[in-house]
Amino acid sequence: MTDNTQSFQFFNRGPSPAVRLVFFSVLSLLLLFVDARYRYLESTRSALSVLVSPIQRLATLPSVLWKQAGDFFITQRSLIDENKLLHRQHESDAAQLSQFQALQQENQQLRSLLALPQRSGLDAQLAEIVYAERDVFKRRVLISKGADANVKAGQVVVDDIGIVGQITRVYPWLSEVTLITEKDHAVPVQVLRNGLRTIVFGAGDTSQLSLRYMPISSDIQNGDVLVTSGVDGIYPPGIPVAKVVKIERDAAYPFARVVCLPLAGVDKHRHLLVLSDLPKLPERPVEAPSATGISQSSKTAHKK
Amino acid sequence: MPYLAPRNPEMQRPASNTFIVTSVLVALLLNGLPWEGVWLMLRPDFVAVVMLYWCTHKPLRVGIGLSWAVGILADVADASLFGQHALAYTLLAFGGAMLHHRLKMFDLRQQTTQVFGIFALTYVVYALVNWQVSGYVVWPYLLGCLTSTLLWAPLGIMFQAVRQMRVDNKGI
Numbered sequence: 191m192t193d194n195t196q197s198f199q200f201f202n203r204g205p206s207p208a209v210r211l212v213f214f215s216v217l218s219l220l221l222l223f224v225d226a227r228y229r230y231l232e233s234t235r236s237a238l239s240v241l242v243s244p245i246q247r248l249a250t251l252p253s254v255l256w257k258q259a260g261d262f263f264i265t266q267r268s269l270i271d272e273n274k275l276l277h278r279q280h281e282s283d284a285a286q287l288s289q290f291q292a293l294q295q296e297n298q299q300l301r302s303l304l305a306l307p308q309r310s311g312l313d314a315q316l317a318e319i320v321y322a323e324r325d326v327f328k329r330r331v332l333i334s335k336g337a338d339a340n341v342k343a344g345q346v347v348v349d350d351i352g353i354v355g356q357i358t359r360v361y362p363w364l365s366e367v368t369l370i371t372e373k374d375h376a377v378p379v380q381v382l383r384n385g386l387r388t389i390v391f392g393a394g395d396t397s398q399l400s401l402r403y404m405p406i407s408s409d410i411q412n413g414d415v416l417v418t419s420g421v422d423g424i425y426p427p428g429i430p431v432a433k434v435v436k437i438e439r440d441a442a443y444p445f446a447r448v449v450c451l452p453l454a455g456v457d458k459h460r461h462l463l464v465l466s467d468l469p470k471l472p473e474r475p476v477e478a479p480s481a482t483g484i485s486q487s488s489k490t491a492h493k494k
Numbered sequence: 495m496p497y498l499a500p501r502n503p504e505m506q507r508p509a510s511n512t513f514i515v516t517s518v519l520v521a522l523l524l525n526g527l528p529w530e531g532v533w534l535m536l537r538p539d540f541v542a543v544v545m546l547y548w549c550t551h552k553p554l555r556v557g558i559g560l561s562w563a564v565g566i567l568a569d570v571a572d573a574s575l576f577g578q579h580a581l582a583y584t585l586l587a588f589g590g591a592m593l594h595h596r597l598k599m600f601d602l603r604q605q606t607t608q609v610f611g612i613f614a615l616t617y618v619v620y621a622l623v624n625w626q627v628s629g630y631v632v633w634p635y636l637l638g639c640l641t642s643t644l645l646w647a648p649l650g651i652m653f654q655a656v657r658q659m660r661v662d663n664k665g666i
Contacts, residue, residue: 210559214562219581235576245519248526250528328573
């Protein structure tokens with residue numbers, strides 16, 4: 191006797207949709223987990239990006255052509271005006287630059303007198319934003335310099351005013367810049383006015399930044415400029431990052447709420463500078479039991 | 495039982511593989527245009543609409559596996575986490591496979607209300623994954639599933655016209 195309840199299949203169509211759904215969903219979830227947690231798949235990603243990048247180039251072609259057409263039909267009048275403006279700018283910059291060089295010279299001498307390590311100069315290469323992130327959840331841009339131009343993950347990206355972000359992923363011809371406004375992106379900073387050290391975090395859903403864990407009593411004011419402190423060894427010291435725009439001090443909370451706006455045109459420009467790697471800082475010493483009696487006793491007191 | 499001719503003859507028109515591949519590539523290209531600000535929020539997910547079209551019209555040729563592969567490509571193009579689009583498109587294709595018998599009997603207006611559910615599911619899954627990973631949801635992002643649904647009818651008419659043109663050319 192054959193089983194009549196089982197339907198006879200004329201055509202073999204492989205596993206049923208439900209089976210496929212479960213299989214591919216589990217596969218996707220597995221990939222998500224591996225990618226979010228361990229980042230093993232970067233080489234696969236850059237291999238696949240070679241497939242996708244022609245489509246992406248094609249998508250940005252209209253705007254590039256439009257710009258080139260605009261460049262072609264530019265008038266002589268506006269060129270002369272721009273040239274004049276640039277000349278004036280150049281003269282004032284040159285005066286400042288000579289002053290800067292004198293100061294740098296002086297700083298070097300003072301540092302060698304005090305036996306401090308010298309601050310190294312920075313090399314930068316110009317890169318163009320190829321396209322902005324199309325994912326509304328993320329604050330990233332892709333720039334036109336990749337592994338071919340010796341860009342490495344972790345390098346700092348600036349514009350003419352201040353910090354814009356950091357390279358997080360490198361493809362063969364492109365690299366991905368995470369902007370400082372990305373959620374939880376941290377930059378160690380100093381308040382320019384009084385040297386107060388703190389860390390500025392991106393908010394993610396707005397183009398604002400915030401200072402967390404600032405005690406209510408801390409000396410910070412509206413309009414304070416935050417510059418990089420350089421204590422992490424990644425961001426070079428002294429580059430402007432943000433400006434404080436709002437401070438809420440509520441006695442019910444231990445920390446003040448400090449809102450800042452980035453100084454650099456994080457969402458604006460087309461050209462960015464990728465700074466070269468900083469010289470490595472000496473390794474952080476491993477915490478060893480100290481020899482002095484005071485810290486010993488404080489440690490034992492802590493254990494109790 | 496008399497044979498019920500589908501009210502929507504579009505379903506039975508042939509479609510070449512070249513046409514399917516080209517449409518998916520064009521959709522990836524449209525997704526890749528430099529959308530910004532409000533327009534990015536309102537942008538329909540062209541790839542999702544095209545994949546759902548093929549999953550409902552040619553379910554034997556375009557299925558869950560292919561949708562997953564296209565999702566991986568979309569993940570690379572968007573620099574999102576691997577599997578984020580892939581998971582969303584897998585669910586989309588499953589919804590399409592479930593609905594394709596029903597959609598055959600509906601006209602475009604009725605189809606639109608049906609596909610809205612699938613797009614909403616796709617968008618919610620994508621937002622949910624993001625919420626798990628980064629901890630917040632950009633609510634206006636969900637507007638995209640409305641515009642994607644509105645795109646369904648124009649896209650259907652356009653693809654129908656292209657496929658009809660090919661049939662006519664072959665007839666001559």
